[in-house]
């Protein structure tokens with residue numbers, strides 16, 4: 001079992017999640033193109049039903065309070081795992097207005113997300129050989145599958161080969177519910193972020 005730092009298993013939550021996934025499995029298996037708006041709404045609706053199933057659970061409410069209190073240790077955003085083992089990954093992500101989750105991927109993983117509150121702008125692209133291995137790349141270096149705004153009650157998804165590379169920015173303080181219906185290995189994730197020198201390190205141009 002993979003246990004991340006701030007994950008504490010909860011039996012009620014596991015039971016509700018497993019029942020929900022058994023009901024929704026066919027919805028996720030039918031998803032193959034995040035560029036399709038109907039498929040995006042089906043994915044988002046399924047995650048919405050998880051939110052409703054978890055809403056009465058005290059652990060879920062505690063995690064929502066905790067994640068919206070601010071960034072998690074070592075991260076610029078808030079993240080609280082709901083479930084985290086070799087076959088199930090799900091969590092709550094909180095991003096303050098104006099903050100960005102930089103371009104990254106989840107190799108071989110597939111996930112759906114829904115905006116619980118707030119609004120984000122998102123860009124999703126397809127992996128290509130040149131975009132593997134953690135090199136810094138910009139969104140113009142991979143084929144964009146879909147980009148747009150997601151407000152409360154809407155969402156999107158990605159598969160291993162479609163829309164898997166993504167970046168998003170919060171337009172207002174935003175809470176997302178994130179579910180991996182095909183888990184991935186954390187260690188294989190790449191952050192495609194250019195290392196830019198800080199203004200203090202940049203060479204000063206001589207003035208004329």
Ligand SMILES: [Fe+2]
Pocket residue numbers: 104105106166
């Ligand atoms: Fe992601």
